Amino acid sequence: MKTRVLSILLSGLAYTCTAQDSVMFRKIADEVMLHGTCYDNLRVLCKTVGHRISGSPAAAKAVTWGEKAMKEAGADKVWLQPADVPYWYRGKESLYLKLDGKYEKVAALSLGNSRGTGGKTVEAPIIMVHNLEEFKALPESEVKGKIVYFNYLFRQDFIFTFEGYGDAVKYRGLAGSLGASKGAAAVIIRSMSTGTDDFPHTGGTRPYRDTLKTVPSMALGNKTADRLEKACLKGGVTAKMTSECDMKPNMVRSYNVIGEIRGSETPEKIVTIGGHLDSWDVGEGAQDDGAGCVQSIEVIRTYKALGIRPKCTIRAVLFMNEENGQKGGQAYADSAISKHEQHVIAVETDAGGFSPRGIGLVMPQAQKDKILAYRNLFLPYGVYDFTKEEGGSDIDPIGLKLHTPLAGLIPDSQRYFDIHHTDNDVFENVNHRELKLGAAVMAQFLYLVSEHGL
């Protein structure tokens, strides 16, 4: 009952505050678009740290960068939250395909978390399947000792490309263990890629230190995948795969970087905005997820620059180890539990620094309705879609363990899976205005929630 009265009261507030909120939305957007430092911050992260897989020296350097950037943004308090993370390393690797009668080296990447060939060369004929059904129908005798090519096409007919990713990603996750189940020597997959180019996409395969048997696993870019498909239809294709990748035996101490502005009225209530600081060990982790990190820091900077004193405590979190363990997200949730923290909402931006189009909401309908009452405020900033139930991997643990409502920035998704997890995920492929606009929308959204509650 108390909740209901509060909710009605807040609805009333919502109504009367709209004009004022609209002015604040404009101020926030002006501040970010005219004076935002997130793009410059991203340049520094990408060009002085570069890619930064969990556990690596680069990841440690990224933590130092994040701490400094958070302080420069003016956070009242900045600290590092420990998280022990796995450290997967790639080492040397190569893939040669005999497509036209002679071997040629092709662009390929071992899948993240996979175990390679131990530096030895595996040479075997390739057998191609297009999907799980075809693979399941194959007798073990046809697979044994061969390299299985999972040639599943990323569906380009989904308009929201995350649906295409959701549809295709099982081939990355399962290929190695499927191959092992029928005695394959190794597997090759067509990357989870919308690209028209030849960049192979890495990304997590088997969970860290699971007990499933698996085999060496590599991904191809779309152009090589097309050539291999053609060659397999003719027959007689063989491959030579060599790789050293593996998980290091010990976990590595790493950290989430946290900065906060203490709430002016209800500091015990926490509103979190975050991205993840680790990346795969290719490219510069610019869109995935340097963008989300610098946008989260920008929220802090913007509030400080505008003198906004949020009612709730606002926390920006650069999570560690989203890509292959989610240990940072778990540490954040565990800490919240042990400290009996009150979390109003946790928001993540981990879908790229593209033009914002919506905000995903993972919460009961009553809370969604509260947010939807403000939806028109976002229209001038191009944000219209509140229908998707998308939060983010790093905030899933706090959602699960504390039942905290979750939200996620939904940027335009057209370009994300062209560059996701590739050598092409570099600073130059982030647009300054798109990145800033996403940051502005996050700052606006957090302002609403902090002022009006949920």
Add this chain to the structure above:
Amino acid sequence: MKTRVLSILLSGLAYTCTAQDSVMFRKIADEVMLHGTCYDNLRVLCKTVGHRISGSPAAAKAVTWGEKAMKEAGADKVWLQPADVPYWYRGKESLYLKLDGKYEKVAALSLGNSRGTGGKTVEAPIIMVHNLEEFKALPESEVKGKIVYFNYLFRQDFIFTFEGYGDAVKYRGLAGSLGASKGAAAVIIRSMSTGTDDFPHTGGTRPYRDTLKTVPSMALGNKTADRLEKACLKGGVTAKMTSECDMKPNMVRSYNVIGEIRGSETPEKIVTIGGHLDSWDVGEGAQDDGAGCVQSIEVIRTYKALGIRPKCTIRAVLFMNEENGQKGGQAYADSAISKHEQHVIAVETDAGGFSPRGIGLVMPQAQKDKILAYRNLFLPYGVYDFTKEEGGSDIDPIGLKLHTPLAGLIPDSQRYFDIHHTDNDVFENVNHRELKLGAAVMAQFLYLVSEHGL
């Protein structure tokens, strides 16, 4: 009264057809996203023709390309519609600035349609103004013989960048004649650019063969503009400008390229979709407006591939000379008048091949309302904004002369003015999915109008 009854009848149709329309929208999107050729077409235009200013041999080559592409798309009829166009040429040009005591060559572009220094070198001190008011306040004696630097910043706080362009573009249009009005030797402007780089942006200045006195005019990229600003604040800056650009004495015969699918029920009613084939003489005219051309052709191809027999005649038009004369658009309107054609609507896509976000509508409210009744059909394709009154320069003449309702594709605008009219407007800066999605939305929109009228 008849109109009213028809309108009610059509509203009824609108209501009952929604499910069917939704299915057709999906079919159109699938066809374009999975089998669309617009991206490949754009590659051919950009890489085999390149930039193609009106009147140039490259523009003639583009006409030949367009005719072939339109035929390959399966248009029932393809023809060339004559338009005599001006031919502005750049020739050699250079700008040297003495910023730190010695001259250095900087990236600069003469403004389109401007007359250069006749190949001679103009050397003069620079006087900087930030806006028109500052310029107007200057006594003639302070301007005479000098090079005026119009250092007006493109406003990055407008979320829809075309508003920023609309705000700033007068400096490109007026700088030369303003300079002349107070006896300046030449003018330099900061480009109409949102870019964080140093690409200068050309673009039209004085109208073709106007009678206004003007002086040589060049644009700088933002980085050089920033450096010049700093140097001017210190004082003592001079420049050496040399340019050969001018308008050729004679008009050149050129063409609009037109392809059509004859209407199955009311062939006399024409629905036009177009982009412009000419570009400025830099880059490859990829986003401006190769994108609009290949999207227009894609509409024809998609209808043919799906066996759609539109009730009205659908015309795809590649207009010539949008950039510096609009002679193609005028020829199209004049031909429509002389042939007593019935035009239901004319639609242009000339704001880049970015993710579609809306459709601009320039028509009476009653007609807007008819379209708005279908707005939810577009939401799954990311199109939500029907509030902007934007058509396109090439269709303005038919709108003015025949009172034809106009519409324009509104893509995401964040990146457009980073590359518009620069050497950076190349094929590589167009994303395949964004381009196709825009084409799909245009095909969907034309389908609606052709089926349900306006």
